[in-house]
Amino acid sequence: MKKKLKFTKNIFNENQESEKKKKILASAIKIIGDKGYQNATIAEIAKDAGIGDATIYEYFKNKEDLLLSIPVEVTKELIPQINDHMMGIKGALNKLRKFIWWWLNYVEKNPGYGSIVLLELKTSKTYVSNEAYQAARNFYKIVLDIIKEGQEEGSVKKEINIFLARSICVGAIEHIIIRWLLKDRRYSLTQYADELADLLIDSFKKEESTTSKEP
Amino acid sequence: MKKKLKFTKNIFNENQESEKKKKILASAIKIIGDKGYQNATIAEIAKDAGIGDATIYEYFKNKEDLLLSIPVEVTKELIPQINDHMMGIKGALNKLRKFIWWWLNYVEKNPGYGSIVLLELKTSKTYVSNEAYQAARNFYKIVLDIIKEGQEEGSVKKEINIFLARSICVGAIEHIIIRWLLKDRRYSLTQYADELADLLIDSFKKEESTTSKEP
DNA sequence: TTTATTTTCCGAATAGAATTCGGAAATTCC
């Protein structure tokens, strides 16, 4: 493999992260996801990644930057993945159901990441002004777009405020995940998907039956 | 005022917290609510309370214990307060509307406390095994009781899972508050109360019209 | 191949903040 050329490192790495950086991020997800941001130490993350403490600072500004980089990088993979799963599904409400199922399932399989995104991130002072916040917005924009689509195709009530509807969906999903993360995680998270989807869909959907003049 | 007797301090203080402890808690709410748990220092809290750093450790086991004590103490005041506001309101769905309004309004007026409860608390490693978690449960039990009451009086659909309904309510409320806390807080939070209540109520309520045989 | 330059890495020092310790000051008891 060709090695990096002089002065080209930064440009070269814009898309292709160095292996070392990826390794640090993986260790950070593992350690922070397990112990929480406060109890995770740079020393332990460095050790897990097989490097010296100081080396982390070659790749990340500081501990907070390391934390915030996690959702930025992971979301880059996640959004294409969920879009892929969405393909071929007809009807906004069916897509909403799929989204709920997919996200619960993902967190159940990656509780460390879920814990970082849903518990640790928001306490970061610089979160909203960071790229990580945009990543979260992009992710939840999927829900907003589904609701919009539903209004356009006529399956979702026109009179509801789509932003409020998104808040209800995302809020409910996150709340259920957070309970699961905080508790022992013994039960399956995915089992809630259908019932939650039923209730949400029921509150958004336009009644099909007696809508037109006379049946 | 009679001073404390030998050996009776702990028993005596079970209900009546010492003034100093209250002062520390007030300063902690102020500082942590403003800067966040990580950026708030014991030194600054102590200074604000007009005492030495080490004195805080006479009243709280450590910084985390201080954080967790905040919701425990505040909830003791809050639950009676909200119950008071609930009095005289007829109908579970009207109570739900009131609860939503009251809680949004409280956070708008006490954003520091809101920030502690909704952003900082859950990252604490010992949260679920702490009294603070019970305090949060007690607080949100109000919502669960309202939904139950609604099913009993016939205003809420019998077929919905009340725990899920509670998750949706609480999740949606918290999500809206968190957005407000993270963003600039320039707009009014209370303004969302009615629209949110409308949407939630609409999804829980039993259709009144054609339920009985023939009107 | 040798030498110069640039990049990567990290051991050791620094600094900031939580927590502990020992004893002084204040209060209560007799």
Added chain:
DNA sequence: GGAATTTCCGAATTCTATTCGGAAAATAAA
């Protein structure tokens, strides 16, 4: 008033993020 007890806190300790300076490795130049 003096002994016992409690309250308070200055100073020392410890733990950890972060910085610094330079060694090691990689790359370019000769």
